[in-house]
Each structure stands twice: as structure tokens, then as C-alpha cells.
Amino acid sequence: MPVVSKRGEEMPQSPIRRLVPFAEAAKKKGTHVYHLNIGQPDIKTPEVAMEAIRNVHMKTVEYSHSAGIESYRRKLADSYAKHDIHVDYTDLMITTGGSEAVMFAFLSCMNIGDEVIIPEPFYANYSAFAYSTGVTVVPIPSTIETDFALPSIEEFEKRITSKTKGILICNPNNPTGYLYSSEEMEQLRQLVKKYDLFLLSDEVYREFCYDGKEHISAMHLKDIEQNVIMIDSVSKRYSECGVRIGSLVTKNKGVIDIAMRYAQARLSPPGIGQIAAEASLDTPQSYFDEVYEEYIARRNCLVEGLNNIPGVYSPMPKGAFYTVAKLPVDDTDKFCEWILRDFEYEGQTVMMAPGTGFYCTKGMGSNEVRIAYVLKVEDLKKALVTLEKALEAYPGRVFDKSLVSESKI
Amino acid sequence: MPVVSKRGEEMPQSPIRRLVPFAEAAKKKGTHVYHLNIGQPDIKTPEVAMEAIRNVHMKTVEYSHSAGIESYRRKLADSYAKHDIHVDYTDLMITTGGSEAVMFAFLSCMNIGDEVIIPEPFYANYSAFAYSTGVTVVPIPSTIETDFALPSIEEFEKRITSKTKGILICNPNNPTGYLYSSEEMEQLRQLVKKYDLFLLSDEVYREFCYDGKEHISAMHLKDIEQNVIMIDSVSKRYSECGVRIGSLVTKNKGVIDIAMRYAQARLSPPGIGQIAAEASLDTPQSYFDEVYEEYIARRNCLVEGLNNIPGVYSPMPKGAFYTVAKLPVDDTDKFCEWILRDFEYEGQTVMMAPGTGFYCTKGMGSNEVRIAYVLKVEDLKKALVTLEKALEAYPGRVFDKSLVSESKI
Structure with a gap:
């Protein structure tokens, strides 16, 4: 059998890809997965x-x-x-x-x-x-x-x-x-x-x-x-x-x-x-106004909600529809897998993108996740509760006191 | 000003690209250009x-x-x-x-x-x-x-x-x-x-x-x-x-x-x-039957027509909708430019793809052209007449006797 290219084997892969089988398995068990991992908005096309x-x-x-x-x-x-x-x-x-x-x-x-x-x-x-x-x-x-x-x-x-x-x-x-x-x-x-x-x-x-x-x-x-x-x-x-x-x-x-x-x-x-x-290009301004209002509501709900979870910190993003949050865990790659594989709260769990996938420098981002606010406020609220419960239950929890004071100002 | 990449500058370009300005200039003069240079069929989408x-x-x-x-x-x-x-x-x-x-x-x-x-x-x-x-x-x-x-x-x-x-x-x-x-x-x-x-x-x-x-x-x-x-x-x-x-x-x-x-x-x-x-994938067979008949008619018209022009030879293709023909000229790159730039017959001319663009080996294809039979039979007939007249008028004509006998069998 001819061998595939070395460059292909070494091609960097999507940081989320590794988690997909765990999300699929969770869904098969009947758990609802909130997808905060991707930049696919649920907003209507004009x-x-x-x-x-x-x-x-x-x-x-x-x-x-x-x-x-x-x-x-x-x-x-x-x-x-x-x-x-x-x-x-x-x-x-x-x-x-x-x-x-x-x-x-x-x-x-x-x-x-x-x-x-x-x-x-x-x-x-x-x-x-x-x-x-x-x-x-x-x-x-x-x-x-x-x-x-x-x-x-x-x-x-x-x-x-x-x-x-x-x-x-x-x-x-x-x-x-x-x-x-x-x-x-x-x-x-x-x-x-x-x-x-x-x-x-x-x-x-x-x-x-x-x-x-x-x-x-x-x-x-x-x-x-x-x-x-x-x-x-x-x-x-x-x-x-x-x-x-x-x-x-x-x-x-x-x-x-x-x-x-x-x-x-x-x-x-x-x-x-x-x-x-x-x-x-002929989309009316009213479309953008509505979308803008929607994202502002989502952002505020998500970021305030994140900062209300003990040990979590997220800056308030001024653009796009993502935020990077710091979580009180040993390793967000492990946590993002665990929350899909071993956790559910009231039949729900959350998929997030581990921070390491967004850094080139080894070791950076290992206590961060990217969260996309591409879901409705009511779904974000449920996802936040699920995340909070997960952080309480996660065996690899690491509590960083400095973060608490920082995030609660 | 920052310099562009060397690899970009050395990127092989479309063999037809060089001819586009000549075709555009011909059209501006009011000459009708038969596009036999591209694989864009005029057939209806199902x-x-x-x-x-x-x-x-x-x-x-x-x-x-x-x-x-x-x-x-x-x-x-x-x-x-x-x-x-x-x-x-x-x-x-x-x-x-x-x-x-x-x-x-x-x-x-x-x-x-x-x-x-x-x-x-x-x-x-x-x-x-x-x-x-x-x-x-x-x-x-x-x-x-x-x-x-x-x-x-x-x-x-x-x-x-x-x-x-x-x-x-x-x-x-x-x-x-x-x-x-x-x-x-x-x-x-x-x-x-x-x-x-x-x-x-x-x-x-x-x-x-x-x-x-x-x-x-x-x-x-x-x-x-x-x-x-x-x-x-x-x-x-x-x-x-x-x-x-x-x-x-x-x-x-x-x-x-x-x-x-x-x-x-x-x-x-x-x-x-x-x-x-x-x-x-649900296109009815009747569509393919019609398209098939159309291409057969075009191919026969084109290839027979080409072989009837003194000094021209084209094999009879068994597939696709192209043929490569040998022309009695010094250099098809020059001829394909000349026919657009300096020639018209009854307000018409022909755009073809010079053969050299399809070869890697230097010197090969210099008396060949690729012709796509993507036009209607009536247009192909007019294009053939134009091509014949052009070959008669072209200053760089080279008459190869071996081709005549070959093509007229």
C-alpha cells in the first residue's frame, strides 16, 4: 500500500476535532449538548x-x-x-x-x-x-x-x-x-x-x-x-x-x-x-440592528454569567461573538473532554473549545476555553448553570484565589 | 513597498490568459470571436x-x-x-x-x-x-x-x-x-x-x-x-x-x-x-441522451471540418469535448495571437488554446492547438471557415506534405 504524505500526517488539526466523538456519544446517550464551541451563528440569513x-x-x-x-x-x-x-x-x-x-x-x-x-x-x-x-x-x-x-x-x-x-x-x-x-x-x-x-x-x-x-x-x-x-x-x-x-x-x-x-x-x-x-449587500439596516441587539444581550448574559461562577474570569469582549475565559481547572483539554464524556446536569452538557488550540506556544491556554455566544440567551443561561455545576463536580478543579477577587470587582 | 513572493511570480499561468487582451480588443473592434478555447459548454444545466x-x-x-x-x-x-x-x-x-x-x-x-x-x-x-x-x-x-x-x-x-x-x-x-x-x-x-x-x-x-x-x-x-x-x-x-x-x-x-x-x-x-x-443526480436519462447526440454532432462537424482544411490534422476523439489539432503554421502561440489581433473574416475570428500550454516538455505542442467543441454546429461551421481562411492568409504558414496525405485518408 502506498504511504500518505508526511506533511499530511503532520498537518495541524482542528482543536475541537478530538472532542467530536465525545459530543456524539453524549448525544447518543440522550444528553443535550450546548454547542458553544463553534462560530456557526443561529441567526437568520437575510x-x-x-x-x-x-x-x-x-x-x-x-x-x-x-x-x-x-x-x-x-x-x-x-x-x-x-x-x-x-x-x-x-x-x-x-x-x-x-x-x-x-x-x-x-x-x-x-x-x-x-x-x-x-x-x-x-x-x-x-x-x-x-x-x-x-x-x-x-x-x-x-x-x-x-x-x-x-x-x-x-x-x-x-x-x-x-x-x-x-x-x-x-x-x-x-x-x-x-x-x-x-x-x-x-x-x-x-x-x-x-x-x-x-x-x-x-x-x-x-x-x-x-x-x-x-x-x-x-x-x-x-x-x-x-x-x-x-x-x-x-x-x-x-x-x-x-x-x-x-x-x-x-x-x-x-x-x-x-x-x-x-x-x-x-x-x-x-x-x-x-x-x-x-x-x-442590500440587507436593510434593521437586520443589523436586530442582530446587534441580540449579540449584546447574549454577550452580557454570557460574560456576566461566567464572571459570577466562582473561579471563572472572562474579559468583556468588545467585538465578534467569542470570549476566552479562564477556568479553575487543571487542564481545559481534559475538562472539555470530561464534561462531554462523564458529566451531565439535568440531561444537559456543554461543548467548548479548549484554549491550547488557539496558541502556538506550548503550555499557553491550558486553563482557558473559547466560548462562542452563538446561541439564544435562554440556552446560554442553561449552559452557564451546567458549566457551574460541572466545575463544582470536576475532579481536576484548581481554585485560584486571585481570579476570584479579579472577577468579582 | 514590500515585495511579493518569488513563488507567486514563478507560478505557471493559464496558457490562454496571454491571449485574453487580444480577444477583448477584437471584440471592441466589433469582430465576433468564436470561443473554442475554453471548456465552458453552452449546454443547459439540468x-x-x-x-x-x-x-x-x-x-x-x-x-x-x-x-x-x-x-x-x-x-x-x-x-x-x-x-x-x-x-x-x-x-x-x-x-x-x-x-x-x-x-x-x-x-x-x-x-x-x-x-x-x-x-x-x-x-x-x-x-x-x-x-x-x-x-x-x-x-x-x-x-x-x-x-x-x-x-x-x-x-x-x-x-x-x-x-x-x-x-x-x-x-x-x-x-x-x-x-x-x-x-x-x-x-x-x-x-x-x-x-x-x-x-x-x-x-x-x-x-x-x-x-x-x-x-x-x-x-x-x-x-x-x-x-x-x-x-x-x-x-x-x-x-x-x-x-x-x-x-x-x-x-x-x-x-x-x-x-x-x-x-x-x-x-x-x-x-x-x-x-x-x-x-x-436525479437528472433524467433523456438529458444525457440529448447532450450526447449534440456532442457527437459537434465532434463530427469539427473534426471532419478540421481534416478537410489543407495541412490540418486532428485525430477523432473518443471522449470529452476537446481535440488537439496540428496546424500548418510556424508557431501556434504566434498564430493564435495573430488570428485575434490581425485577422477577421466576414467580421469573425476564432480563439483557440495554443498547444504549448498543455506540454511541460519545451518545444512540444508548438504546431498544435486545443479546440473545445462547446459551441453549436452552426457556429462551429462558421469558425471552421474562418480558420481555413486564416490559415490561407497567415504569413507564418508552413506546409507539411506528410500531413496532407495523412489527414486525407
Whole structure:
């Protein structure tokens, strides 16, 4: 039998994947599992998108342009103006999800062995995309002690080598929900300019900014227009993850030209998905207002609830729909398995993503979990009770007094 | 300004891309361009697929399973039984077009620097996928003199090194339309078994086999079940290229496991496309009968027409909807540019794909073109007249007497 590739065997895997069989077994036993582990919102896809799908009346579903349907690209470029991002439709290309945009950005900016600095914790699949493209991730820790603020510029500079080609940020952040301030963005701007690096900015959660905080896009930063590549996606914005439509946006024509070569090889992004995404641009403001209210309610319920559990601490996230919480346990990988395998409270249990999957640095995140607030408030409340009961019952409980005072202020 | 990646700059580009500006300029002048350069059929997508799209009534377009929607996978597995291919739904995964299936196969079977032998001429994007994944293509020439039959096993053996991990075939073939005989498939089987190689078999044109010839799938070959990976796609079968749905099929669980890691990183294949593809499995036989008749008429018109032009030779393809023809010119790259840029006949011209783009071996294909018979017979007839007139007028005409006698038998 021929052997599979070594690179395939060493490919980083989803941190949640290992837990899936335990969740499936729990469900088979009749236990209800609250899925707080994934970024799949239960929010309705806008009606304009669904209508556009139901109105598809073409004779032949042909390949689109490799960079995406021109009318969609034009309308998307126009729509960014609302966010004070001013681009021409030739400054962007439509991709198969934000995932492909990250892949194209790595391939276009970095050679095999080149380095990209990413503040951790970070979206686990960045590791997979970097690994697939032979790019080395250089993590720079941000910590729950500072509520995941941007690490200092000195820390970035310590990590810059001759192989450093770029910095990748996710803003608002998955998994932490952190939203970079204008001061932090200015620091990044100066750093990128000083070392002439690419700044890859994943802004797929742009619309999810809370408490009156403003989103500062990397595309707003002056004097580094040729350095910035924005990664975008319709998945979360319109709760249409399944259409698999994203975009890569940059004023750097060299990057667009190279990305197009990769785009042409795979022919075109999904056709019907593009139609849905284009129509989604006409989603009424009332939809976003409702979604916003819903997420605020969920966030407040979750984060207040977490901080009311003895020994648990979660910062109050200012964006996206995740938070990273510190739990009073020996090891969240063990705890997340245990709660699915050995625990239930009133026929219910909770699935969370262990923190270690979001860190590159060994040992970090082992008492943290990522929780997505993608469920209704009433479900979140039940999940919180279940979590509290589980923490009381868990044999590996570790009680950290410092956390209690911190979280109860 | 930061510099783009070297690998990006060296990425092989579509052989047709260079000609696009000339075609656009011709159209701007008012010349009608017959597009014989691309595999985008004008055939209608089956009504069952369009209806399924128009009947999408989900609340939220969610991510699907990374391996594809289970109901589709089960139905697709069942459908292969009609072709005497017996697989379980866990033996296959749904991919974003056949393109992604090729990428996943390369990544799962081959490390950077490993070699894959491919009979040339071959689908130009194989080079791009190999290049993207660091795999080295080792071409093995098949020639128009033998109507593109499989090269001898001795020729394959000459190319096998310690780095050879697989052989990639496309059957029926793009660009030649060649359909491998049972004897040829048996030769491949023995070779693959002897050297324990992977056999990657791109069978996206399976339904397009003519003159009563039977398609022998790599999945039919005995005793090499663990070696075979079938690449498939709905694009051509149902004329729905734009939905971007393909599949990777193999009995080798190790390959499926590794491919799943790459699949999970990109989350899921296009959702609405999968719905269309699943519905397409219910396409009535009458659809295929009509399409078959149409392609037979087109092929006969095109190939007979080509062979009636002095100095032109085309084998009679037994499958797919392409042929590679030899033209009496100095250089088809120059000719294909000239016919768009400097020629028109009654306000019309023809776009073809120069042969060199389908060969890895320098110098091969320089008097060949790939012609796709994706247009109606009446259009093909006009295109043929235009081509004949162009060949008469072309300053770089080279008259090869051997071809005349050959082609006029």
C-alpha cells in the first residue's frame, strides 16, 4: 500500500476535532449538548439573500470570472466606502470564503520558510493555512491578564528577523473578541512602515463592535497602503457561512496580480454563493440592528454569567461573538473532554473549545476555553448553570484565589 | 513597498490568459470571436438542479460537514454503482470543484519535491496545482502521430525514481479527447502495482465517451484499490461549472483521513452548490441522451471540418469535448495571437488554446492547438471557415506534405 504524505500526517488539526466523538456519544446517550464551541451563528440569513437564490434563472451555471462576478465586485467595493474604506473594484477579488483569501495572501506575500507574526491566541486554522503553504508562524503572546491587548511593539520587534514578511491580525478578534484601539492600530502602522512588512488584516467580524467602540480597519492606516491586505468574508456578517464567499482587498497591484494566478488555477469562486453575497449587500439596516441587539444581550448574559461562577474570569469582549475565559481547572483539554464524556446536569452538557488550540506556544491556554455566544440567551443561561455545576463536580478543579477577587470587582 | 513572493511570480499561468487582451480588443473592434478555447459548454444545466436552487428554504445557510452534506455523499456513492464503481459514502469527500480534489490528492500523497508522472499534453492547471503544492511534474510525451495513445510502459519505467509517488491520468482526456482502452488501463494497473504508486485518475468527463466505447475507470482495476484516487466533478457532466462541486474518491482510508485535515481547515465546500449537485443526480436519462447526440454532432462537424482544411490534422476523439489539432503554421502561440489581433473574416475570428500550454516538455505542442467543441454546429461551421481562411492568409504558414496525405485518408 502506498504511504500518505508526511506533511499530511503532520498537518495541524482542528482543536475541537478530538472532542467530536465525545459530543456524539453524549448525544447518543440522550444528553443535550450546548454547542458553544463553534462560530456557526443561529441567526437568520437575510431574506434578500435567500430571495436571490430562489430567483436564480440562468440557463447554464457557468464559471464566473476568476476574480469574481464583476457586478458583485463593483458593488462590494462601493459598500466599503460606508466604512471609510475607499477601493476600486480592481483592488479586490472574490474568494472561496475568507479561508481562501488567507491562503492567497500567504502564497502571494511569502515564500516557503518565510515568517508571519501573529498575536496569540489566534484562529486555529491560520496554523493550518501557514503549514499548507510552508509559512512559519511566529506567535506573540497576548494574555488574559491584560484582557488580550496588543503586545508591546518591543515584543514585536524582538521577533522580527530577515525572514519576517508580515504580521497577521484578526480584528475584532477570534477567539478573544478583542477590538484593537486606534492607538494600537497606529502602533502597528508604524511597525509595518518601519520594517516594510505586509499587514494581513482579517476583518470578517467588522460589523460586530460593541459599546459604541469604532472599528479601525487596517485599510484606514495612512502611508502603508501598499502593505495592507484585508481579508473579508460574508459568512458572519450575513450569517451565511455555507455560501463560502470571501474577499481579498489590497491597493497593492503586485499582490492582486499574483493572487489572480492562484485564483485562475481554481477557475472561479462559487457561483450561486456570489449571487447570494451580492444580494446581501442590500440587507436593510434593521437586520443589523436586530442582530446587534441580540449579540449584546447574549454577550452580557454570557460574560456576566461566567464572571459570577466562582473561579471563572472572562474579559468583556468588545467585538465578534467569542470570549476566552479562564477556568479553575487543571487542564481545559481534559475538562472539555470530561464534561462531554462523564458529566451531565439535568440531561444537559456543554461543548467548548479548549484554549491550547488557539496558541502556538506550548503550555499557553491550558486553563482557558473559547466560548462562542452563538446561541439564544435562554440556552446560554442553561449552559452557564451546567458549566457551574460541572466545575463544582470536576475532579481536576484548581481554585485560584486571585481570579476570584479579579472577577468579582 | 514590500515585495511579493518569488513563488507567486514563478507560478505557471493559464496558457490562454496571454491571449485574453487580444480577444477583448477584437471584440471592441466589433469582430465576433468564436470561443473554442475554453471548456465552458453552452449546454443547459439540468432543470432538476435549477429547481433545487430555487427551492432553497433554509433559515440559515450554515457550514456543511467538511466532507460534504451526508445525504449528497450517500446518494453520490450510490450513483457510482451504475458505473460499476462500488464505494461507501465514507470513501468519498465533496470538494470545491475537481480543482480542490487534485490539490487535496497532491497534498495527501506527496511531499514537497516528490514526483508525479503525467502523460502530456495535459490539463494546464495540473502544473499550477503541482507547483502550488511543491510537487514536481515529470511529463511523459504522448504524440499526435499515435493519436495520443498511452506511452509505452517502458517509457513510464524510465521516469520512475525514488521520488516518484504517483501517476496522474485524465480519462477521457482533456485536451486530447483520448479515451484509454482496457489494455492501456491494464498496463497502468500492472505498473502501479509493481512500483506501489498512487494512481490519480481524473474522470470528470466520464459520461462523454463516444462510438460505443466503454469508459474504464481506475476504480475498476483489481488489486490496486489502495492505490487509486478518483477525481470527479459535476461541472461538465451537468454543465454546471459555476457551482464548484467536485469529489475525491478512494478506498484508501489513510488518504481520506489526511485529505479531511485540509478539508477541515477550509471548513466546507459550497453549500448551495452541493444542493444543486445532489439534485443533479436525479437528472433524467433523456438529458444525457440529448447532450450526447449534440456532442457527437459537434465532434463530427469539427473534426471532419478540421481534416478537410489543407495541412490540418486532428485525430477523432473518443471522449470529452476537446481535440488537439496540428496546424500548418510556424508557431501556434504566434498564430493564435495573430488570428485575434490581425485577422477577421466576414467580421469573425476564432480563439483557440495554443498547444504549448498543455506540454511541460519545451518545444512540444508548438504546431498544435486545443479546440473545445462547446459551441453549436452552426457556429462551429462558421469558425471552421474562418480558420481555413486564416490559415490561407497567415504569413507564418508552413506546409507539411506528410500531413496532407495523412489527414486525407
